[in-house]
Amino acid sequence: MPLRALFGLLLCAGCAPLSAQDATRAPEPNTRVPAGVVRYAPSVFPDRIVLSPAQDAAHGFAVAWRTDATVAAPVLEIVTAGDSPDMGTPRQVRASSRELRTENGIARHHRADVDGLLADTLYAWRVQGGGTWSAWHHARTAPAPGAPLALLYFGDTQNKNVSLTTRVVREAMRHAPDARLALFAGDLVSGGDGEDDNEWGEWFEANESLPTSMAVAPAPGNHEYFEEFEDTPRERRVLGAHWPLQFALPGNGAPGAERTSYWFDYQDVRVAVIDGTSALDLGTAQAQARWLDGVLAASPHRWNIVVTHQPFYSPRAGRDNALLRKHLLPVIRRHAVDLVLQGHDHVYGRRLPGEAPTPVFVVSVAGAKQYRLSEQAQRTMRPVAEDTQLFQVVRIDGAHLRYEARTATGRLYDAFELRDDGSAKSLVDLPEGRIDERRCERAKTLKGRADRCWE
Structure with a gap:
């Protein structure tokens, strides 16, 4: 066995080593723009x-x-x-x-x-x-409540957007050509490497006609922020310059997170977008919780969805977003939010239901970066996935909400339905047609990282 493969086995017991073909492959750059080339310069053309x-x-x-x-x-x-x-x-x-x-x-x-x-x-x-x-x-424009609605949900796109996110977006639009709304759970780009504008250019190129054919509602992720005064006592999170300008979002956010949290009504659903990075790192968790409580309390709709970047229950080892659970989770449970759509951890996981069928907590990833599941996630979530690019289609029709997670090739990975009989909601798992759970078979990435599956 080659020494490199043997080293990989020692780092990741139970994982297969890099293949001989992998061992000779070079990692792909984050954007396709070569050094010194201007690809995304603004012009008189919109x-x-x-x-x-x-x-x-x-x-x-x-x-x-x-x-x-x-x-x-x-x-x-x-x-x-x-x-x-x-x-x-x-x-x-x-x-x-x-x-x-x-x-x-x-x-x-x-x-x-x-x-x-x-x-x-x-x-x-x-x-x-x-x-x-x-x-x-x-x-x-959205119809009045009562009409059927199809929407798309994407986890982190973040890296290598043109190269590897493009195919996911195309497959999503092929599976839901009637979608009116697209929700993105943050980390649309990676940032912080001197190519921020190139990365945003690639995000738009990867999404092709989607941002002009349906309404786009993104949550900010930690990579939409940057570290000012990094590695000094003055280090702090600062929202990147692109975010407030790149999207035209409703200006109804929480105090302290006015530019990065918001809500809107779309047919039979109220969507609330919260800023997990601001809650965790900038001290706005309590303010966002009070704001979210008011937004959900005033909702006239049968269905309510919360979108956030950082998960309430992290499926990746070593992560624990305790402030979200302390301040925002009680609000979400009190109002029996139906779906909590999340990203950040670059795996797939649906948390097993507790005593109540809702909220349903889902973490997904659309982009190229792929992490590994924690042991706790494997005990508390089902189904789970590693090494898998996904998109989700949510269809709401009156008293029924159907959720499907599909892989980049369109194969069904997860499906369930929420049903409202007027007095209570129930969750019905839909296992028929799903492929088997997917796990990472690599010992390490092409860059040699054993804590990730791909990057």
């Missing part, structure tokens, strides 16, 4: 266009986009979509703009908030650049 829900998604949405610094105050045009290329005279909405200096040059990020729309109506819209326009995009 790019990084992303639609997000308004607080009331039936009657409004907001759009963010980017141009170079010569474009000062562009507009968004919107009109009811029609079959003729002449759709009539569009309404114009003036955008607000902010400047951002990155490794790719000076850009202006723009935001237009569109209100006064009709529910369940298909609109055509485009955004302005410098003497040019984007394509006309279509977006349908």
